[in-house]
């Protein structure tokens with residue numbers, strides 16, 4: 001299991017043209033050819049030939065990556081150890097948070113709210129800052145995560161939940177709601193909170209995997225809110241994110257607050273489940 005990964009190329013298949021052994025590479029959670037019409041439009045996670053990497057199992061010493069030319073992006077040189085957590089974050093949680101911000105149409109000068117303070121939500125804050133947002137409201141009830149959200153660029157923290165959180169976001173945005181809201185949880189409560197926190201004409205970028213979500217049609221109709229999201233096409237963003245990390249302009253690796261060897265993976269999941277860790281990094 002596991003679908004986030006970085007590694008060093010050990011061997012390449014006969015049809016692989018752009019990669020060679022010894023390169024440090026980053027992939028993402030769907031392998032994609034990066035050449036079909038859907039990929040060329042920037043939706044590599046819906047590639048016509050996509051293959052889910054979780055099924056191949058990235059939490060392992062070795063991994064076979066199909067469609068390697070399309071899937072993997074190599075770093076310009078071998079990264080130092082301190083850069084590896086950031087590059088691993090790019091494989092999913094940073095790429096996903098970044099897509100949430102892009103899907104929510106974050107632009108310079110806009111107001112942004114982020115629902116969800118897991119690794120994706122925190123890195124959506126970082127993405128919104130990088131994309132030039134003026135005001136970034138993080139919704140979080142957990143003090144260590146609030147601190148990291150501030151460090152990543154949050155200007156305001158909302159600790160309420162549900163409709164009370166919506167009211168706070170409106171208070172902070174002149175009564176209108178945010179221009180852009182990133183939804184990084186995937187529950188009925190969080191998606192409604194995101195829609196209700198968005199001003200008419202604004203955009204929700206939803207990247208929390210939906211569990212049991214049903215949208216009320218009439219509320220949606222009268223909201224005048226754009227909805228866009230889904231499984232992030234992380235591959236689209238890797239060529240932009242890798243230099244930002246390697247040049248130390250961003251440090252997304254701070255979301256990994258627990259590092260464990262591969263044979264203690266179960267403890268890594270327990271720590272995240274019990275909220276003792278934001279995100280666990282497993283080392284081979």
Ligand SMILES: [Zn+2]
Pocket residue numbers: 032033034035036037038039040044046047048049
């Ligand atoms: Zn494709």
